[in-house]
Amino acid sequence: xxxxxxxxxxxxxxxxxxTVSNYGAKVIMLGTWxxxxxxxxxxxxxxxxxLWVVVGSATAYGTLLNFGISGAVIKYVAEHRAKxxxxxxxxxxxxxxxxxxxxxxxxxxxxxxxxxxxxLVFNVLPEQRSTAISLVRLMGLGVGISIPCATATAVLWGLxxxxxxxxxNVAGTILTAxxxxxxxxxxxxxxxxxxxxxxxxxxxxxxxxxxxxxxAPDLRFGWRxxxxxxxxxxxxxxxxxxxxxxGDRLQNKTDEIxxxxxxxxxxxxxxxxxxxxxxxxxxxxxQFMRVLLPLASRLNAENDQARIRxxxxxGTRLTLTIFLPVGCSLIVLAPPILTMWVGAExxxxxYLVTILTVASLIDTSQWPAGSILQGVARHRPLxxxxxxxxxxxxxxxxxxxxxxGLTGVAMGTLVPTMVACLGFMLPYSMHAIGVxxxxxxxxxxxxxxxxVIPMGSTLYLLDKIFEPSSLFSIMAVAGAGVTxxxxxxxxxxxxxxxxxxxxxxVVNIKSVAGSCFNRA
Numbered sequence: 001x002x003x004x005x006x007x008x009x010x011x012x013x014x015x016x017x018x019t020v021s022n023y024g025a026k027v028i029m030l031g032t033w034x035x036x037x038x039x040x041x042x043x044x045x046x047x048x049x050x051l052w053v054v055v056g057s058a059t060a061y062g063t064l065l066n067f068g069i070s071g072a073v074i075k076y077v078a079e080h081r082a083k084x085x086x087x088x089x090x091x092x093x094x095x096x097x098x099x100x101x102x103x104x105x106x107x108x109x110x111x112x113x114x115x116x117x118x119x120l121v122f123n124v125l126p127e128q129r130s131t132a133i134s135l136v137r138l139m140g141l142g143v144g145i146s147i148p149c150a151t152a153t154a155v156l157w158g159l160x161x162x163x164x165x166x167x168x169n170v171a172g173t174i175l176t177a178x179x180x181x182x183x184x185x186x187x188x189x190x191x192x193x194x195x196x197x198x199x200x201x202x203x204x205x206x207x208x209x210x211x212x213x214x215x216a217p218d219l220r221f222g223w224r225x226x227x228x229x230x231x232x233x234x235x236x237x238x239x240x241x242x243x244x245x246x247g248d249r250l251q252n253k254t255d256e257i258x259x260x261x262x263x264x265x266x267x268x269x270x271x272x273x274x275x276x277x278x279x280x281x282x283x284x285x286x287q288f289m290r291v292l293l294p295l296a297s298r299l300n301a302e303n304d305q306a307r308i309r310x311x312x313x314x315g316t317r318l319t320l321t322i323f324l325p326v327g328c329s330l331i332v333l334a335p336p337i338l339t340m341w342v343g344a345e346x347x348x349x350x351y352l353v354t355i356l357t358v359a360s361l362i363d364t365s366q367w368p369a370g371s372i373l374q375g376v377a378r379h380r381p382l383x384x385x386x387x388x389x390x391x392x393x394x395x396x397x398x399x400x401x402x403x404x405g406l407t408g409v410a411m412g413t414l415v416p417t418m419v420a421c422l423g424f425m426l427p428y429s430m431h432a433i434g435v436x437x438x439x440x441x442x443x444x445x446x447x448x449x450x451x452v453i454p455m456g457s458t459l460y461l462l463d464k465i466f467e468p469s470s471l472f473s474i475m476a477v478a479g480a481g482v483t484x485x486x487x488x489x490x491x492x493x494x495x496x497x498x499x500x501x502x503x504x505x506v507v508n509i510k511s512v513a514g515s516c517f518n519r520a
Contacts, residue, residue, distance in 0.1 A: 029173045030283065036177050037276065038342045040193070041269065043184040050268035051128055052190050054260045055135045057253045058118070062107040062143035064249060068241020069096050070154035071374055072234045077158025077219075086218040093155055094225040096234060100148040101223070107147060111140015122260045134191055142198045149201055152208040155221065164211045172204045241374070243383035250390025251363075251417065255409050258397045263405065271406050273342055274352035277334065281326035282360045285319055285367070305434070308372060312433045313443050315368035320448035321493075323364055325485040327357050328452060329478040332459040336468050355410040359417045366421045369429035378432050382425065389420035447493030455485040 041049050073096045080089035115136040119129040156165040179196035186192075212221045255275070256268050330337070334350035373379040393416045400408025430440060459481040468474045 028170050032173050032177045046266040046269040050265040053256050053268050053272040057256045059139040060253045065103040065107045066147050068238035070150045071241045072238040073154035074158040090219045091225045091227045095230040097151045098226045104144040104147040108144035138194045155212050176200045240380040240383040244386040247386030247390035251393045254394050262401045270349045274349050278353050278356035281323045282364045285322045285364050312372050317444045325482045352410050359414040362421045363417050366425045385420050385424045389416040392416035451485040451488035455481045458484045
């Protein structure tokens with residue numbers, strides 16, 4: 001019994017440490033791109049920015065050629081390391097790297113072939129056509145390089161060394177941002193931006209591989225040791241992830257393509273800005289989600305089903321409690337945020353932020369289930385759900401865009417997401433993991449949603465009274481709303497474990513602050 005309690009404590013500490021590391025990195029990266037986005041928009045203009053977004057959305061489909069192999073790397077590295085099977089883990093990593101290298105070359109070849117066709121399909125301005133062709137080729141090269149480079153990051157995640165991965169991501173983001181600013185100021189334009197990103201991707205592979213060799217020298221990261229017999233093992237796990245990724249691309253990377261095909265390409269800019277803002281809550285929530293896949297894989301290897309159910313319940317509740325205060329703040333304060341961030345002319349598109357944030361909330365609420373089901377290798381039905389929602393998204397967006405413009409495209413995202421996640425994925429996940437409806441309502445949905453009522457009321461009143469317009473005033477109003485949510489949650493909804501974790505965090509912060517003060 002004592003060992004079980006100690007194991008629970010170690011799991012909580014691991015989740016907390018990894019999540020805090022993820023959040024620290026993501027806050028820095030979000031802040032960097034928050035400052036960089038209006039600069040890029042100003043330098044490129046609506047047409048240039050729209051072209052960049054559309055080509056990026058189109059070439060993002062090239063990442064489907066990773067076939068979900070990185071997910072297999074994360075799962076099997078975690079499982080083999082838990083069982084002490086270092087040789088098997090090293091062979092699997094080498095096999096994945098060889099597969100990725102071939103797939104990367106295929107991605108580059110495809111981009112070179114389709115580049116001349118791009119201006120013929122989309123509403124590209126005549127003076128932008130040559131740039132569009134070169135941009136497709138260059139972004140395709142970037143995708144082809146990024147596919148094999150994803151192997152090293154997947155290994156770090158499988159080793160559950162999110163601290164090392166986050167450090168490298170922050171360094172790469174800062175280098176990329178600095179390079180983009182320099183290139184744009186020197187007149188390099190959108191092609192220079194993409195070239196900088198490719199260069200940084202290559203450079204960051206050096207410290208990433210060094211970290212792997214330092215943390216797990218027995219893995220011997222490289223192509224040597226690949227085993228053809230493992231290809232079937234990898235692909236049998238990863239093909240549903242490929243289908244899930246395809247559905248995700250259709251849901252999240254197609255709206256801008258539909259807009260550019262039916263509307264002027266300049267209409268892409270406001271939609272892309274609204275989507276980027278609506279994704280903030282999802283991006284922050286994702287930092288917690290990354291921990292679940294390797295953890296579930298390890299617990300599954302140990303046949304610990306009770307803890308897997310517990311992680312699903314706690315993970316889904318925490319996902320909602322992280323997303324809801326941020327998402328609610330974005331919805332209420334979207335007009336002043338857009339005005340302050342990219343200009344008053346974009347404030348009229350705040351309604352898009354509301355629609356896309358709701359869609360993002362529904363989608364994100366099922367991410368813990370997706371991660372855990374991948375960890376226990378019961379994720380195949382999710383592939384059908386995801387691809388069905390993606391196809392419905394594209395079809396509905398195309399049907400609504402002519403009559404309702406950008407609103408129709410946004411609704412084309414919201415409706416299929418709602419049906420797929422709440423109508424299919426939630427019931428399947430609860431059945432597969434073994435959780436009852438009453439348990440989910442009592443331990444997940446009611447505790448997370450109850451604080452939204454006082455928080456939403458607070459945000460609405462403060463917005464009407466103070467009409468925030470500066471960064472400081474917007475953050476102050478949002479901070480007040482989040483404080484109300486947290487206070488209500490901790491008073492009425494939080495479990496004893498969550499209260500204990502928060503008390504431990506406060507004690508640790510005080511201890512660190514006291515040490516720094518004494519040294520000073």
